[in-house]
Amino acid sequence: MSQLNTIFSLDKVLNTNTDLNIEEKGILDIKYSGTVASTESDATMTGLVTRDGDYVLIELIINFKINSECSRCLKISKQEKEAYIDEKLYIKKDNDYDINFKEENIDIQPIISEKIIDSISLITLCMKDCNGLCVVCGKEQNSSVCKHIEKNLKESPFSSLSELDL
Structure with missing residues (x-):
């Protein structure tokens, strides 16, 4: 599997006002706050780049x-996501x-990264x-619940x- 292509030539878009259709597949390389883009399957990117006057x-x-990573038990879970870009x-x-x-070519990786991080x-x-x-032993509580004996409050100096x- 190869990296998702984010570099495009806008020569036709800028000079002839022809639309650029984008259909790409590849691996995303994005890591953010305990979240990593999966390398097991390709990401797909479809869309259109058009020129309208000055933009x-x-x-x-x-x-x-x-x-x-689950925020409570730290177990890794897999999720499917979708990000929309309208820039x-x-x-x-x-x-x-x-x-x-x-x-000659532009790289839209910064736009893609920002929108994907926004969607997570x-x-x-x-x-x-x-x-x-x-909170006592650090064991995951989804499969079995710990039954620790609570400490006597009198043992505390406070x-x-x-x-x-x-």
Whole structure:
């Protein structure tokens, strides 16, 4: 499997106002906050690049799979995701992605990375009712629940504070 191609020639789009159809397959190389794009299957990117006057419009749909760490139990779960890109980039002005339209080819990797990271949630759960890890021993609580004996509060040096009448 090869890397997802993100470099395109916009010669026809810029000079003849011809649309550029994009259909690409490949591996994404994106890592973010405990989440990694899956290398087991290809990501697909389809869309269109068009010119409309002073700007280039990039419209893409990217389907991909991620391996994400559960925020509670740290188990890796696989998810299918979809990211939409609808960017208007002005040809004669600077843009946020440092894309230079004077060059022969442009690389839209920064746009793709930003939109994919936006589509990934910061808190990922392996299942809705994930119990997480045991606070005492660190064992995963989804398969079996730990039954630790709670410590007596009198053992704490601060236990006398609970008797204060505030």
